[in-house]
Amino acid sequence: MKESLGVYDYWAYDQRPKITWPGGAKVAFWVAPNIEYYELDPPQNPSRKPWPHPHPSVPGYSIRDYGNRVGHQRQMALLDKYGIRGSVSLSVALCEHHPEIIQMCKERDWEFFSHGIYNTRYTYGLSEAQERAMIRDSMETIHRHTGQACAGYLAPALSHSERTLDLFAEVGEELFGDKGGIYTCDLFHDDQPTPVSVRSGKRFISMPYSLEMNDTIVYAVNKVEPRQYATMLKRHFDRLYLEGAESGTVMCIPTHNYQVSCPHRIKAFEEALEYITGHPDVWVATGREIADYYMTHYYDAALDSMAAQSATAGKKG
Numbered sequence: 001m002k003e004s005l006g007v008y009d010y011w012a013y014d015q016r017p018k019i020t021w022p023g024g025a026k027v028a029f030w031v032a033p034n035i036e037y038y039e040l041d042p043p044q045n046p047s048r049k050p051w052p053h054p055h056p057s058v059p060g061y062s063i064r065d066y067g068n069r070v071g072h073q074r075q076m077a078l079l080d081k082y083g084i085r086g087s088v089s090l091s092v093a094l095c096e097h098h099p100e101i102i103q104m105c106k107e108r109d110w111e112f113f114s115h116g117i118y119n120t121r122y123t124y125g126l127s128e129a130q131e132r133a134m135i136r137d138s139m140e141t142i143h144r145h146t147g148q149a150c151a152g153y154l155a156p157a158l159s160h161s162e163r164t165l166d167l168f169a170e171v172g173e174e175l176f177g178d179k180g181g182i183y184t185c186d187l188f189h190d191d192q193p194t195p196v197s198v199r200s201g202k203r204f205i206s207m208p209y210s211l212e213m214n215d216t217i218v219y220a221v222n223k224v225e226p227r228q229y230a231t232m233l234k235r236h237f238d239r240l241y242l243e244g245a246e247s248g249t250v251m252c253i254p255t256h257n258y259q260v261s262c263p264h265r266i267k268a269f270e271e272a273l274e275y276i277t278g279h280p281d282v283w284v285a286t287g288r289e290i291a292d293y294y295m296t297h298y299y300d301a302a303l304d305s306m307a308a309q310s311a312t313a314g315k316k317g
Helices: 058-081 099-107 128-146 164-179 215-221 226-244 266-277 287-297 299-308
Strands: 027-035 087-090 111-114 249-256 282-284
Touching: 027 058, 027 226, 027 266, 027 287, 058 099, 058 266, 099 128, 111 128, 111 287, 128 164, 215 226, 215 249, 226 249, 226 266, 249 266, 266 282, 287 299
Parallel strands: 027 087, 027 249, 027 282, 087 111
Antiparallel strands: none
16 A cells, blocks of 8 residues: 655645746746547456446447547637637547658657647556556657657556656666756646656656646536636636736646537637636746746755755645
C-alpha cells in the first residue's frame, strides 16, 4: 500500500514567492487541444476497456474521427481569430495517420507535447521497460515530424503510472538534454506551476491543466449545456485573474475537437475566448513558454521556499 505519489510537498499559496508573468500579466493562459487517434478495435488491456460498447465500437470511433476531419479546422480557425497558438496534446500515431493536421499546426508554430501513441493504448500493466519504450517512441516521433524537442507529457487516456514522471524526465534528458521532458500535465493539484521531484534530480514541474475545464469532463461526464460551459470558463478565469493580482496564476482550457467543436457548442467556446483575451494583463502563451519562463525565473526560489518549510511540512503528495 502507498499513501501518495510522494513527488511534491504541501505548499500553501500564502507561503510562496510571488510570480509575475511577462508584461506584468496576472494570468498565463493556454489552450491544449487534445488531437487524438483512437483505434477501432485496439489490443485489449486487462485494466481498462477502450470502448464502453462491444467491439468494434463504430459510433465511438466515428465521432472521434469527426474531430479530426471537421472539428480540428473549426477550432483552429477560432484560435487563429483570437491570436492563440495551441499546445497540442498529441496521440503521436496521428503523425502517420493524418500528417495534414500536423502540417497545419506547424505552420502556426503550435507546440506539440506527448499524449502517448494511441489514446486506446494505456500505461496500465506495462513494465518499466515497456513504458520507457512507449515514451521514447512518442518523443522521437514528435521530433521526427515536427522538429520539436518534446517538453510536456499527458499520459494516454490519463493512464498514469507511479513511474511515468521519472521515465518522461529521463527519456527527455537522454534525447534532448534540458530542453526535453520538463513538465507534466498529469497532476491536477494546483493553479500555479510547481516543482516536482523525479528520481534523476532533473528540473521538472507540474503544469496546471484543469480537469474541471476539460470539455470531455464537462460535456460527456458532467452533462453540462454549452451556455453553462461558457459561464464556467469565464468564472474560472475571473477567480484566477483576481488571485493573479497577488501572484500569477495559470489557466488552461483542454479541448477535444469532437467535443468543443460541434456546431452547437463552438459558440460557447468562442464566447469564453473573447472574454478572456479581451482582458488586459493576460499572457497568451504555450505550455512550453510558461514552463520555460517559470523554470528560468521562479523554480529556484520555489525550491528555497519549500526547503524553508520542510521542518514543519507533512508528507509529500
